[in-house]
Amino acid sequence: MQTTTLIQESRLSPEIRESAAFGTVFSDHILIAEFANGIWHTGDIRPYGTLPLPPAPSSVHYGQAIFEGFKAFRLSDGRVALFRPHDNWLRMNRSATRLAMPAIPEDLFMNGIAELVRADREWIPERDGGALYIRPVSFAIDETLQVKPATRYRFVTITSPVGPYFAGTVKLIADERYVRAFPSGTGDIKAAGNYAGTLLAARDAQERGYDNVLWLDGVHKKYVEECGLMNIMFVVNGRVLTPALSSTILPGITRDSVIMLLRDEGVAVEERAISIDEVVAAARSGQLQEAVGVGTAATIVPIGRIRYRDQEIEIPSWTEGSVMRQTLRELESIRKGATPDRHGWLTFV
Ligand code: COI
Numbered sequence: 001m002q003t004t005t006l007i008q009e010s011r012l013s014p015e016i017r018e019s020a021a022f023g024t025v026f027s028d029h030i031l032i033a034e035f036a037n038g039i040w041h042t043g044d045i046r047p048y049g050t051l052p053l054p055p056a057p058s059s060v061h062y063g064q065a066i067f068e069g070f071k072a073f074r075l076s077d078g079r080v081a082l083f084r085p086h087d088n089w090l091r092m093n094r095s096a097t098r099l100a101m102p103a104i105p106e107d108l109f110m111n112g113i114a115e116l117v118r119a120d121r122e123w124i125p126e127r128d129g130g131a132l133y134i135r136p137v138s139f140a141i142d143e144t145l146q147v148k149p150a151t152r153y154r155f156v157t158i159t160s161p162v163g164p165y166f167a168g169t170v171k172l173i174a175d176e177r178y179v180r181a182f183p184s185g186t187g188d189i190k191a192a193g194n195y196a197g198t199l200l201a202a203r204d205a206q207e208r209g210y211d212n213v214l215w216l217d218g219v220h221k222k223y224v225e226e227c228g229l230m231n232i233m234f235v236v237n238g239r240v241l242t243p244a245l246s247s248t249i250l251p252g253i254t255r256d257s258v259i260m261l262l263r264d265e266g267v268a269v270e271e272r273a274i275s276i277d278e279v280v281a282a283a284r285s286g287q288l289q290e291a292v293g294v295g296t297a298a299t300i301v302p303i304g305r306i307r308y309r310d311q312e313i314e315i316p317s318w319t320e321g322s323v324m325r326q327t328l329r330e331l332e333s334i335r336k337g338a339t340p341d342r343h344g345w346l347t348f349v
Contacts, residue, residue, distance in 0.1 A: 010122070011048075017161040018127045022297065027120035027132070027159045031112045034141075035102050035153040043112045045119055048158070054143040058150045064140035065192035066095040069296045070253070071131035072117045072159070072349070074124045075337035080117060081346035082134070083335060085110060087253045092136060095189035100149040101138060109136065113157055114349040120159055121349075129164040129332075133297070139192075165297040169304030169317070172214040172227050173205045174276060179218035180226060181248035187225075188247050195229070202228065214306055216276060217248060224274045227303065230295035231255040234274065235323050236282045238289070244271040255294050260343060261327050276308050283313040291315045292324045300328040 010028050017025070026048050033043035059065040068088045074080055089110060093103040113134060124132045136157040140150030178201035181187020186194060201213045212228030225243055226232055231252040233242040240262055245251050262269050282288040291303040302324070306313040318325045333339040334346070 012122055017123060017125050018130070018163075020161060022162050022165050023133065023135075023160050025160060027123040027161065029116055029119045029159075031116045031136075031155075031157040033108055033112070033155045035155070036151070040102070040105055040108060040155070043108050043155075045112070045116055051154075051156070054141065056143045056145065057140065058142040058144055058146075059139035061145060062140075062147055063191070063193040064099050064101055064150055064153075065137065066092060066099060066101065066139075067135060067137040067190050067192060068092045068095075069190075070134050071162075071296065072121075072124060072134060073131050073335045074121075074126070075335075077337055079337070079348055080121050080124065081335070081337075081348050082114065082117065084253050084257070084345050085113060085134075085347050087256075088136070091190065091251065091253070092138070095191060096138065098186060098189045099191060101140070102153060104136075104138060104155055108155065110347075114347070116157055116159065117349045123159065123161050125161045125163065127163055129299075131162055131335075133160045133162040135160065137192075162297070164299070164301075165295075166211075166301045169302045170211040170228065170293060171209070171305040171307075172212055172303060173208060173210040173307040174214040174216055174309075175201055175205060176216065176221045177201075178204075178213065178215075180213075180215040182218045184247050188245070188250055190250065198229070210305075210307065214276075214308070222275050222277070224276055224279060225249055227293045230293035230298060230301070232303075233258070233290075233292050233294055233324070234279060234282070234288060235290035237287045238323070239268045239270060240323065241270050241272070241274050243274055252295055254296050254299060257331060257343075257345065258294055258300065258324075258327055261330050262323070264342075265327075265330075267323060279306070280308060280311055280313060283315070288313070289316060290318070290322055290324050299331065300324055 029045050070088045072082050096103050138155045141152045141154050142150035205213050215225045217223040259269050293301045
Protein backbone atom coordinates (compact mmCIF):
# COMPACT_ATOMS: atom_id res chain seq x y z
CA MET A 1 0.00 0.00 0.00
CA GLN A 2 1.18 3.51 -0.82
CA THR A 3 0.74 5.53 2.35
CA THR A 4 1.80 9.01 3.26
CA THR A 5 3.18 8.92 6.78
CA LEU A 6 3.29 12.16 8.74
CA ILE A 7 5.41 11.62 11.81
CA GLN A 8 4.82 13.76 14.84
CA GLU A 9 6.64 14.09 18.12
CA SER A 10 5.52 11.23 20.37
CA ARG A 11 3.00 11.80 23.16
CA LEU A 12 4.04 8.48 24.70
CA SER A 13 4.23 8.27 28.47
CA PRO A 14 5.39 4.79 29.55
CA GLU A 15 3.58 5.23 32.87
CA ILE A 16 0.24 5.91 31.19
CA ARG A 17 0.88 3.17 28.63
CA GLU A 18 1.23 0.63 31.44
CA SER A 19 -1.70 1.76 33.57
CA ALA A 20 -4.44 3.25 31.37
CA ALA A 21 -7.91 1.74 31.63
CA PHE A 22 -8.99 -0.24 28.54
CA GLY A 23 -9.40 1.93 25.46
CA THR A 24 -8.93 5.33 27.07
CA VAL A 25 -5.56 6.34 25.64
CA PHE A 26 -4.59 6.37 21.97
CA SER A 27 -1.23 6.09 20.28
CA ASP A 28 0.44 8.76 18.12
CA HIS A 29 -0.93 7.83 14.71
CA ILE A 30 -4.06 6.79 12.87
CA LEU A 31 -4.64 5.15 9.51
CA ILE A 32 -7.29 6.83 7.40
CA ALA A 33 -8.74 6.28 3.93
CA GLU A 34 -11.87 7.51 2.16
CA PHE A 35 -14.19 5.83 -0.29
CA ALA A 36 -15.71 8.03 -2.99
CA ASN A 37 -16.71 7.64 -6.65
CA GLY A 38 -16.75 3.86 -6.22
CA ILE A 39 -13.17 3.40 -5.00
CA TRP A 40 -11.05 3.59 -1.86
CA HIS A 41 -8.47 6.35 -2.07
CA THR A 42 -4.93 5.92 -0.80
CA GLY A 43 -4.59 5.50 2.94
CA ASP A 44 -2.66 7.96 5.05
CA ILE A 45 -0.95 7.48 8.37
CA ARG A 46 -1.43 10.74 10.22
CA PRO A 47 -0.91 12.12 13.71
CA TYR A 48 -3.78 11.26 16.05
CA GLY A 49 -6.16 14.21 16.06
CA THR A 50 -9.62 15.53 15.34
CA LEU A 51 -11.12 14.68 11.96
CA PRO A 52 -13.61 16.96 10.20
CA LEU A 53 -17.12 15.58 9.67
CA PRO A 54 -20.16 17.12 7.98
CA PRO A 55 -23.06 17.90 10.34
CA ALA A 56 -25.18 15.16 8.76
CA PRO A 57 -23.00 12.04 8.25
CA SER A 58 -25.47 9.34 7.32
CA SER A 59 -23.89 6.73 9.63
CA VAL A 60 -25.00 8.81 12.61
CA HIS A 61 -28.60 8.76 11.43
CA TYR A 62 -28.95 5.28 10.01
CA GLY A 63 -26.12 3.27 11.50
CA GLN A 64 -23.93 2.23 8.57
CA ALA A 65 -20.97 1.72 10.88
CA ILE A 66 -18.88 -1.39 11.51
CA PHE A 67 -15.72 -2.12 13.46
CA GLU A 68 -13.14 -4.74 14.31
CA GLY A 69 -10.85 -5.40 17.25
CA PHE A 70 -7.58 -7.29 17.43
CA LYS A 71 -4.22 -6.98 19.12
CA ALA A 72 -0.49 -6.50 18.49
CA PHE A 73 1.89 -8.21 20.91
CA ARG A 74 5.57 -7.88 21.60
CA LEU A 75 7.23 -11.27 21.68
CA SER A 76 9.91 -12.15 24.22
CA ASP A 77 12.56 -11.70 21.47
CA GLY A 78 11.38 -8.14 20.76
CA ARG A 79 9.55 -8.85 17.51
CA VAL A 80 6.04 -7.46 17.11
CA ALA A 81 3.17 -9.57 15.80
CA LEU A 82 -0.50 -9.06 14.99
CA PHE A 83 -2.78 -11.91 16.07
CA ARG A 84 -4.86 -13.32 13.16
CA PRO A 85 -5.35 -9.95 11.38
CA HIS A 86 -6.42 -11.61 8.16
CA ASP A 87 -9.40 -13.16 9.95
CA ASN A 88 -10.42 -9.72 11.18
CA TRP A 89 -10.18 -8.40 7.63
CA LEU A 90 -12.43 -11.20 6.39
CA ARG A 91 -14.94 -10.60 9.18
CA MET A 92 -14.92 -6.84 8.60
CA ASN A 93 -15.87 -7.45 5.00
CA ARG A 94 -18.67 -9.82 6.00
CA SER A 95 -19.93 -6.99 8.22
CA ALA A 96 -19.57 -4.55 5.31
CA THR A 97 -21.56 -6.81 2.98
CA ARG A 98 -24.40 -7.19 5.50
CA LEU A 99 -24.73 -3.40 5.91
CA ALA A 100 -24.42 -2.71 2.16
CA MET A 101 -21.05 -1.02 2.64
CA PRO A 102 -17.97 -1.29 0.40
CA ALA A 103 -15.41 -3.97 1.24
CA ILE A 104 -12.09 -2.78 2.65
CA PRO A 105 -9.23 -3.72 0.29
CA GLU A 106 -6.88 -6.35 1.71
CA ASP A 107 -3.82 -4.16 1.05
CA LEU A 108 -5.30 -1.17 2.90
CA PHE A 109 -6.28 -3.28 5.91
CA MET A 110 -3.31 -5.63 6.16
CA ASN A 111 -0.43 -3.43 5.04
CA GLY A 112 -1.87 -0.15 6.28
CA ILE A 113 -2.38 -1.53 9.78
CA ALA A 114 1.05 -3.22 9.80
CA GLU A 115 2.60 0.14 8.94
CA LEU A 116 0.54 1.89 11.62
CA VAL A 117 1.68 -0.60 14.28
CA ARG A 118 5.29 -0.29 13.12
CA ALA A 119 5.07 3.48 13.53
CA ASP A 120 3.69 3.17 17.08
CA ARG A 121 5.42 -0.03 18.26
CA GLU A 122 6.74 1.77 21.35
CA TRP A 123 3.12 2.01 22.51
CA ILE A 124 2.87 -1.75 23.08
CA PRO A 125 2.73 -2.17 26.85
CA GLU A 126 5.27 -4.27 28.70
CA ARG A 127 2.89 -5.30 31.51
CA ASP A 128 1.64 -8.88 31.77
CA GLY A 129 -1.37 -9.38 29.53
CA GLY A 130 -0.66 -6.05 27.82
CA ALA A 131 -1.15 -5.44 24.10
CA LEU A 132 -1.76 -2.72 21.57
CA TYR A 133 -5.47 -2.98 20.81
CA ILE A 134 -6.21 -2.20 17.16
CA ARG A 135 -9.59 -0.74 16.31
CA PRO A 136 -10.48 -0.39 12.62
CA VAL A 137 -13.83 1.26 11.91
CA SER A 138 -15.68 2.06 8.69
CA PHE A 139 -18.66 4.42 8.53
CA ALA A 140 -20.81 6.29 6.06
CA ILE A 141 -20.18 10.02 5.63
CA ASP A 142 -22.76 10.97 2.99
CA GLU A 143 -24.57 14.21 3.82
CA THR A 144 -28.13 13.08 3.36
CA LEU A 145 -31.21 12.08 5.25
CA GLN A 146 -32.21 9.63 2.55
CA VAL A 147 -32.31 6.06 3.75
CA LYS A 148 -30.08 4.26 1.28
CA PRO A 149 -26.54 2.86 1.16
CA ALA A 150 -24.13 5.80 1.26
CA THR A 151 -21.73 6.62 -1.56
CA ARG A 152 -18.93 7.95 0.67
CA TYR A 153 -17.26 6.19 3.61
CA ARG A 154 -14.33 6.70 5.91
CA PHE A 155 -12.07 3.90 7.15
CA VAL A 156 -10.09 4.82 10.27
CA THR A 157 -7.85 2.68 12.45
CA ILE A 158 -6.75 3.81 15.89
CA THR A 159 -4.66 1.87 18.40
CA SER A 160 -4.73 1.86 22.17
CA PRO A 161 -2.35 0.34 24.76
CA VAL A 162 -4.40 -2.03 26.93
CA GLY A 163 -4.17 -4.50 29.77
CA PRO A 164 -6.71 -7.21 30.58
CA TYR A 165 -10.33 -6.01 30.13
CA PHE A 166 -11.52 -7.60 33.40
CA ALA A 167 -9.81 -8.03 36.73
CA GLY A 168 -11.13 -11.21 38.37
CA THR A 169 -14.33 -13.03 37.52
CA VAL A 170 -17.55 -11.75 35.96
CA LYS A 171 -21.07 -12.08 37.31
CA LEU A 172 -23.92 -12.42 34.82
CA ILE A 173 -27.69 -12.19 34.92
CA ALA A 174 -30.01 -13.69 32.30
CA ASP A 175 -32.48 -10.84 31.83
CA GLU A 176 -35.36 -12.03 29.66
CA ARG A 177 -36.56 -8.48 29.01
CA TYR A 178 -33.74 -7.88 26.54
CA VAL A 179 -32.55 -9.64 23.38
CA ARG A 180 -29.12 -9.02 21.84
CA ALA A 181 -29.75 -10.49 18.39
CA PHE A 182 -32.54 -12.11 16.42
CA PRO A 183 -32.36 -14.71 13.62
CA SER A 184 -31.21 -13.31 10.26
CA GLY A 185 -30.50 -9.94 11.88
CA THR A 186 -27.03 -8.50 12.43
CA GLY A 187 -25.94 -10.38 15.57
CA ASP A 188 -23.21 -12.25 13.70
CA ILE A 189 -21.39 -9.14 12.47
CA LYS A 190 -19.64 -6.28 14.23
CA ALA A 191 -22.22 -3.57 13.56
CA ALA A 192 -21.75 -0.60 15.89
CA GLY A 193 -25.50 -0.57 16.59
CA ASN A 194 -25.39 -4.08 18.07
CA TYR A 195 -23.39 -2.68 20.95
CA ALA A 196 -25.71 0.30 21.56
CA GLY A 197 -28.54 -2.17 22.01
CA THR A 198 -26.77 -3.87 24.92
CA LEU A 199 -26.03 -0.78 27.00
CA LEU A 200 -29.30 -0.39 28.89
CA ALA A 201 -29.40 -4.12 29.72
CA ALA A 202 -25.79 -3.96 30.97
CA ARG A 203 -26.57 -0.91 33.09
CA ASP A 204 -29.61 -2.66 34.61
CA ALA A 205 -27.44 -5.69 35.36
CA GLN A 206 -24.83 -3.49 37.04
CA GLU A 207 -27.49 -1.79 39.16
CA ARG A 208 -28.46 -5.27 40.39
CA GLY A 209 -24.87 -6.18 41.31
CA TYR A 210 -23.87 -8.09 38.17
CA ASP A 211 -21.30 -7.16 35.54
CA ASN A 212 -23.33 -7.87 32.45
CA VAL A 213 -26.03 -9.96 30.80
CA LEU A 214 -26.12 -13.63 29.92
CA TRP A 215 -27.86 -13.34 26.56
CA LEU A 216 -30.59 -15.87 25.81
CA ASP A 217 -32.02 -16.42 22.33
CA GLY A 218 -34.81 -14.06 21.36
CA VAL A 219 -37.28 -16.67 20.10
CA HIS A 220 -37.56 -19.19 22.95
CA LYS A 221 -35.71 -17.25 25.68
CA LYS A 222 -34.20 -20.59 26.44
CA TYR A 223 -30.84 -21.06 24.70
CA VAL A 224 -27.64 -19.42 25.89
CA GLU A 225 -26.06 -17.26 23.16
CA GLU A 226 -23.39 -14.87 24.43
CA CYS A 227 -22.30 -13.12 27.60
CA GLY A 228 -21.85 -9.37 27.80
CA LEU A 229 -19.75 -8.57 24.72
CA MET A 230 -18.22 -12.03 24.47
CA ASN A 231 -18.76 -15.61 23.35
CA ILE A 232 -19.39 -18.09 26.16
CA MET A 233 -18.08 -21.57 26.96
CA PHE A 234 -18.86 -24.10 29.69
CA VAL A 235 -16.81 -27.03 30.93
CA VAL A 236 -19.13 -29.87 31.92
CA ASN A 237 -17.64 -33.19 32.97
CA GLY A 238 -14.42 -32.42 31.12
CA ARG A 239 -16.20 -31.54 27.85
CA VAL A 240 -16.38 -28.00 26.55
CA LEU A 241 -19.77 -26.75 25.39
CA THR A 242 -20.26 -23.57 23.39
CA PRO A 243 -23.19 -22.31 21.33
CA ALA A 244 -22.90 -23.27 17.65
CA LEU A 245 -22.38 -20.35 15.28
CA SER A 246 -25.59 -18.96 13.80
CA SER A 247 -26.96 -15.62 12.65
CA THR A 248 -27.27 -14.57 16.31
CA ILE A 249 -23.74 -15.41 17.46
CA LEU A 250 -20.62 -13.40 16.65
CA PRO A 251 -17.98 -15.69 15.08
CA GLY A 252 -15.29 -14.69 17.55
CA ILE A 253 -11.69 -15.14 16.45
CA THR A 254 -10.66 -15.80 20.05
CA ARG A 255 -13.55 -18.32 20.23
CA ASP A 256 -12.16 -20.09 17.16
CA SER A 257 -8.59 -20.03 18.50
CA VAL A 258 -9.67 -21.46 21.86
CA ILE A 259 -11.62 -24.28 20.19
CA MET A 260 -8.58 -25.16 18.05
CA LEU A 261 -6.26 -25.22 21.08
CA LEU A 262 -8.70 -27.37 23.05
CA ARG A 263 -9.02 -29.86 20.20
CA ASP A 264 -5.21 -29.92 19.83
CA GLU A 265 -5.12 -31.08 23.45
CA GLY A 266 -7.73 -33.76 22.80
CA VAL A 267 -10.47 -31.98 24.74
CA ALA A 268 -13.95 -32.70 23.34
CA VAL A 269 -15.66 -29.49 22.21
CA GLU A 270 -19.38 -29.51 21.44
CA GLU A 271 -20.66 -26.60 19.36
CA ARG A 272 -24.42 -26.88 19.74
CA ALA A 273 -27.55 -25.40 21.32
CA ILE A 274 -27.19 -25.15 25.11
CA SER A 275 -30.31 -24.43 27.10
CA ILE A 276 -30.12 -22.43 30.30
CA ASP A 277 -31.91 -25.37 31.98
CA GLU A 278 -29.01 -27.63 30.98
CA VAL A 279 -26.54 -25.18 32.55
CA VAL A 280 -28.59 -25.01 35.76
CA ALA A 281 -28.91 -28.81 35.91
CA ALA A 282 -25.14 -29.26 35.35
CA ALA A 283 -24.45 -26.80 38.17
CA ARG A 284 -26.94 -28.51 40.52
CA SER A 285 -25.40 -31.95 39.89
CA GLY A 286 -21.85 -30.64 40.40
CA GLN A 287 -20.87 -31.32 36.79
CA LEU A 288 -20.41 -27.69 35.78
CA GLN A 289 -16.69 -27.18 36.31
CA GLU A 290 -16.05 -23.87 34.55
CA ALA A 291 -17.81 -21.12 32.64
CA VAL A 292 -15.89 -18.44 30.75
CA GLY A 293 -16.34 -15.45 28.50
CA VAL A 294 -14.12 -15.46 25.42
CA GLY A 295 -13.31 -12.38 23.33
CA THR A 296 -10.52 -10.26 21.94
CA ALA A 297 -10.52 -7.69 24.72
CA ALA A 298 -10.74 -10.12 27.64
CA THR A 299 -9.17 -13.20 25.97
CA ILE A 300 -10.63 -15.76 28.45
CA VAL A 301 -12.28 -14.55 31.64
CA PRO A 302 -13.83 -16.83 34.26
CA ILE A 303 -17.52 -16.38 35.08
CA GLY A 304 -18.05 -16.61 38.82
CA ARG A 305 -21.82 -16.47 39.10
CA ILE A 306 -24.93 -16.62 36.90
CA ARG A 307 -28.42 -15.58 37.92
CA TYR A 308 -31.40 -17.05 36.07
CA ARG A 309 -34.87 -16.15 37.41
CA ASP A 310 -34.72 -16.97 41.13
CA GLN A 311 -31.71 -19.25 40.87
CA GLU A 312 -28.17 -18.18 41.62
CA ILE A 313 -25.51 -20.48 40.15
CA GLU A 314 -22.07 -20.37 41.76
CA ILE A 315 -19.32 -21.57 39.44
CA PRO A 316 -16.15 -23.07 40.92
CA SER A 317 -13.05 -20.85 40.87
CA TRP A 318 -10.19 -21.66 38.53
CA THR A 319 -7.56 -24.04 39.87
CA GLU A 320 -4.13 -24.85 38.44
CA GLY A 321 -5.62 -27.69 36.41
CA SER A 322 -8.65 -25.84 35.04
CA VAL A 323 -9.08 -26.56 31.34
CA MET A 324 -9.71 -22.95 30.40
CA ARG A 325 -6.89 -21.59 32.51
CA GLN A 326 -4.48 -23.93 30.76
CA THR A 327 -5.87 -22.86 27.39
CA LEU A 328 -5.38 -19.20 28.31
CA ARG A 329 -1.77 -19.92 29.25
CA GLU A 330 -1.22 -21.73 25.96
CA LEU A 331 -2.67 -18.83 23.98
CA GLU A 332 -0.54 -16.33 25.91
CA SER A 333 2.51 -18.47 25.35
CA ILE A 334 1.93 -18.52 21.56
CA ARG A 335 1.47 -14.76 21.59
CA LYS A 336 4.78 -14.31 23.40
CA GLY A 337 6.58 -16.64 21.03
CA ALA A 338 7.37 -19.12 23.82
CA THR A 339 5.25 -21.86 22.18
CA PRO A 340 5.51 -22.55 18.43
CA ASP A 341 2.83 -20.80 16.38
CA ARG A 342 1.65 -24.08 14.85
CA HIS A 343 -1.52 -22.60 13.36
CA GLY A 344 0.22 -19.62 11.74
CA TRP A 345 -1.70 -17.05 13.77
CA LEU A 346 1.06 -14.46 14.08
CA THR A 347 1.75 -11.87 11.39
CA PHE A 348 5.03 -10.10 12.08
CA VAL A 349 5.22 -6.39 11.36
C1 COI B 1 -14.20 -8.22 21.96
O1 COI B 1 -13.58 -8.41 22.97
O2 COI B 1 -14.24 -9.07 21.07
C2 COI B 1 -14.88 -6.96 21.74
O3 COI B 1 -15.34 -6.72 20.66
C3 COI B 1 -14.98 -6.07 22.88
C4 COI B 1 -14.98 -4.64 22.55
C5 COI B 1 -16.34 -4.20 22.15
C6 COI B 1 -14.43 -3.83 23.70
